[in-house]
Amino acid sequence: xxxxxxxxxxxxxxxxxxxxxxxxxxxxxxxxxxxxxxxxxxxxxxxxxxxxxxxxxxxxxxxxxxxxxxxxxxxxxxxxxxxxxxxxxxxxxxxxxxxxxxxxxxxxxxxxxxxxxxxxxxxxxxxxxxxxxxxxxxxxxxxxxxxxxxxxxxxxxxxxxxxxxxxxxxxxxxxxxxxxxxxxxxxxxxxxxxxxxxxxxxxxxxxxxxxxxxxxxxxxxxxxxxxxxxxxxxxxxxxxxxxxxxxxxxxxxxxxxxxxxxxxxxxxxxxxxxxxxxxxxxxxxxxxxxxxxxxxxxxxxxxxxxxxxxxxxxxxxxxxxxxxxxxxxxxxxxxxxxxxxxxxxxx
Numbered sequence: 392x393x394x395x396x397x398x399x400x401x402x403x404x405x406x407x408x409x410x411x412x413x414x415x416x417x418x419x420x421x422x423x424x425x426x427x428x429x430x431x432x433x434x435x436x437x438x439x440x441x442x443x444x445x446x447x448x449x450x451x452x453x454x455x456x457x458x459x460x461x462x463x464x465x466x467x468x469x470x471x472x473x474x475x476x477x478x479x480x481x482x483x484x485x486x487x488x489x490x491x492x493x494x495x496x497x498x499x500x501x502x503x504x505x506x507x508x509x510x511x512x513x514x515x516x517x518x519x520x521x522x523x524x525x526x527x528x529x530x531x532x533x534x535x536x537x538x539x540x541x542x543x544x545x546x547x548x549x550x551x552x553x554x555x556x557x558x559x560x561x562x563x564x565x566x567x568x569x570x571x572x573x574x575x576x577x578x579x580x581x582x583x584x585x586x587x588x589x590x591x592x593x594x595x596x597x598x599x600x601x602x603x604x605x606x607x608x609x610x611x612x613x614x615x616x617x618x619x620x621x622x623x624x625x626x627x628x629x630x631x632x633x634x635x636x637x638x639x640x641x642x643x644x645x646x647x648x649x650x651x652x653x654x655x656x657x658x659x660x661x662x663x664x665x666x667x668x669x670x671x672x673x674x675x676x677x678x679x680x681x682x683x684x685x686x687x688x689x690x691x692x693x694x695x696x697x698x699x700x701x702x703x704x705x706x707x708x709x710x711x712x713x714x715x716x717x718x719x720x721x722x723x724x725x726x727x728x729x730x731x732x733x734x735x736x737x738x
Contacts, residue, residue, distance in 0.1 A: 423469075424467070424589070425468055426465075430463060434461065437463070441462060441464060451492040451493070451494060453486070453487045453492075455484065456482065456483065456485075457536060457537075464480070465479045466480075467586045469592075471597050472598050473549040474547065474548055474552070474604050475547040476545070476604075478544050480540075480541060481541050482541075483536070487533070488531070488534070497548060497549055498529060498547075498560060498564070500524060500546040500548075501519050501524060501527060502519075502523075502544040502579055504522070504544065504570070506538045506541030507519055507523075507538045507541065508536060508537040508538055510527055510565075511535075512527055512528060512532075512533035512565065513532065523569060525565060525567050526568075526612065528564050544583060546578075546582060548604075556606070556608075563613065574630075575611045577607055577631065577634060578604065578608060578630065581629070581630040583637075584633045584636070585600060587637075606627065607627065628667060628670065631657070631667060639679060639682055645709040646709045646711070653675075683708045684720055686707075686708040687704055687728065688723075690707065691704060691731040691735060694735060694736075697732075697736060701729065701732065
């Protein structure tokens with residue numbers, strides 16, 4: 392390793408980048424999660440670090456900026472058994488794969504939430520417009536050129552993991568698909584929700600999540616009959632529950648939120664929504680209460696709210712009864728709101 396390469400890797404590590412060999416999927420037992428942010432690097436180092444970490448190490452590809460736009464990327468990567476997830480945004484960049492770089496035959500899903508890109512694989516060319524996605528073959532010479540404002544969700548699947556669920560996957564590639572419809576919408580929502588988790592998933596959970604993503608991809612591509620039955624009961628249910636949880640967590644006001652209201656929003660029956668939560672031995676009401684308590688806990692830990700009364704914090708978190716709030720809070724955190732506030736102030 393040259394001094395320049397070693398220095399680049401040290402700087403990449405210092406700014407939250409991790410060097411990983413091979414394709415963007417995880418070997419058994421190594422399920423890492425990390426973030427690449429070029430704006431944390433000096434301007435003259437951004438392209439070298441991006442080439443080293445994102446290009447040569449993660450994707451095994453060459454990167455070149457397009458036009459005079461300064462290079463920039465904010466990307467989260469999560470590695471799971473047989474599946475890799477990358478989400479974020481990027482300036483216009485040309486990502487090219489040459490024959491000597493190919494070390495896998497993965498299947499890649501490119502979803503353009505904004506901006507879009509243009510993909511060329513061999514003799515095939517296709518644009519991925521904003522609001523569209525496309526499964527493309529890995530292990531092939533080609534290039535992808537991103538457009539201004541590019542925001543994306545990318546998933547990479549080991550072909551040996553996906554192939555048994557869909558049969559011959561080759562004929563299903565390079566076809567634009569709308570991202571807001573059917574199983575694909577749930578797949579992308581599920582992957583996006585996973586990226587909001589900062590922690591690395593433990594082994595059993597990582598394998599379960601990877602199987603859910605494979606199920607939803609198979610349903611999108613056209614699963615075999617047997618695989619479809621499994622996927623409908625496993626991956627589809629998990630994705631729907633993840634989407635409902637994300638919806639609840641993102642709401643500004645949780646007062647009076649009911650399963651009926653959430654069911655109507657997601658075009659499901661209230662009974663089915665309750666069953667989804669029961670599959671995790673949790674009721675809908677318990678989950679919503681947990682979200683309200685978490686908000687209160689976060690606010691009590693926020694030094695900027697040190698002057699706000701506990702009563703106001705309880706109300707902002709969705710509680711109308713202060714006595715009930717204090718009891719529920721103590722059961723959840725084994726401490727009173729005043730204890731948490733005191734610890735924050737002492738720190």
